[in-house]
Amino acid sequence: MRAEATFRAMGTEAHVVVHGFGGKVSVDHARRRIEELEQLWSRFRPDSEISLLAERSGARCIVSDETFLLLERAVEAWQATAGSYDPTVGAAMIANGYDRDFGRLGGTGPLRLAAARPSPGCADVLLDPDRSIVVVPHGVCIDPGGIAKGLAADLVSAELIAAGAEGVIVNLGGDLRVRGHGPDEGRWPVAIEDLREPGQELLRLALDEGGVASSSVVRRRWDQHGERRHHVIDPRTGRPATTRLAGVTAIAADAWWAEVVATEILLDPDPERALRVRTDVAAIGIEPDGTLHVSPSLEAVVR
Numbered sequence: 412m413r414a415e416a417t418f419r420a421m422g423t424e425a426h427v428v429v430h431g432f433g434g435k436v437s438v439d440h441a442r443r444r445i446e447e448l449e450q451l452w453s454r455f456r457p458d459s460e461i462s463l464l465a466e467r468s469g470a471r472c473i474v475s476d477e478t479f480l481l482l483e484r485a486v487e488a489w490q491a492t493a494g495s496y497d498p499t500v501g502a503a504m505i506a507n508g509y510d511r512d513f514g515r516l517g518g519t520g521p522l523r524l525a526a527a528r529p530s531p532g533c534a535d536v537l538l539d540p541d542r543s544i545v546v547v548p549h550g551v552c553i554d555p556g557g558i559a560k561g562l563a564a565d566l567v568s569a570e571l572i573a574a575g576a577e578g579v580i581v582n583l584g585g586d587l588r589v590r591g592h593g594p595d596e597g598r599w600p601v602a603i604e605d606l607r608e609p610g611q612e613l614l615r616l617a618l619d620e621g622g623v624a625s626s627s628v629v630r631r632r633w634d635q636h637g638e639r640r641h642h643v644i645d646p647r648t649g650r651p652a653t654t655r656l657a658g659v660t661a662i663a664a665d666a667w668w669a670e671v672v673a674t675e676i677l678l679d680p681d682p683e684r685a686l687r688v689r690t691d692v693a694a695i696g697i698e699p700d701g702t703l704h705v706s707p708s709l710e711a712v713v714r
Contacts, residue, residue, distance in 0.1 A: 425583050427441040430577050486536055497646035501552025529648060561624050565667055576591065598618060606657055606660070613695075625660040626674040655698065663691065
């Protein structure tokens with residue numbers, strides 16, 4: 412039995428495929444859960460828990476188990492990447508004009524680039540796992556970014572397997588997680604898009620299990636009063652990052668971690684070194700002129 416669904420969620424197109432037990436019931440569960448997670452994690456929804464943390468910054472907030480896990484992963488990522496991945500870039504995002512859902516961005520809003528400043532980092536974010544209490548410092552705005560899509564794919568795919576599905580892929584705009592038995596001799600074929608050319612396939616993977624995520628400075632771009640901007644913020648400056656690479660795709664055990672490492676490599680001034688030293692992932696980076704840089708472990712997952 413196979414069932415699949417495509418729908419809008421988390422500001423992108425979601426695609427869920429379920430093999431084996433569950434069928435449409437599993438697909439419906441996936442859609443419902445992704446919508447629930449978006450309601451908890453979107454900074455564009457005033458009643459989300461992420462918005463509540465910003466509104467009540469400096470105060471103790473009790474959050475859901477899912478949001479606490481998201482923030483634990485985000486702080487872990489900040490520590491593991493020495494701040495290259497930084498979930499406290501929310502204020503910088505807003506300062507650069509990304510203050511609403513991407514589809515509504517335009518060039519008529521106030522010019523805010525001069526207000527951008529370095530992100531504060533997570534050193535003063537307090538997490539109490541016993542009571543699911545979170546405190547973010549005064550004025551800090553959390554931006555879950557791609558890690559939210561990756562973690563959602565991880566969580567929902569695990570729930571579908573636990574419900575009895577034989578195999579699952581949950582894809583949220585290219586941040587995806589595969590689990591269980593796939594349709595291609597037990598593996599999951601995954602096409603990697605050329606980050607410079609929408610719709611053009613760069614290469615194809617065959618995955619037994621794991622997550623895939625991409626980070627790019629050529630997607631999610633907008634004009635603000637004649638200035639071209641993108642959504643990958645350099646936490647050291649609070650402004651759109653200047654990078655050698657146009658984008659990075661990473662393959663890791665979990666989709667949330669693939670997203671973190673893709674961003675870390677993209678921001679590294681020496682991406683070749685970054686690709687070599689990250690032995691826990693396979694990754695590929697592409698320069699604006701099409702030059703490719705690949706990690707030594709990528710060959711093992713390319714079809």
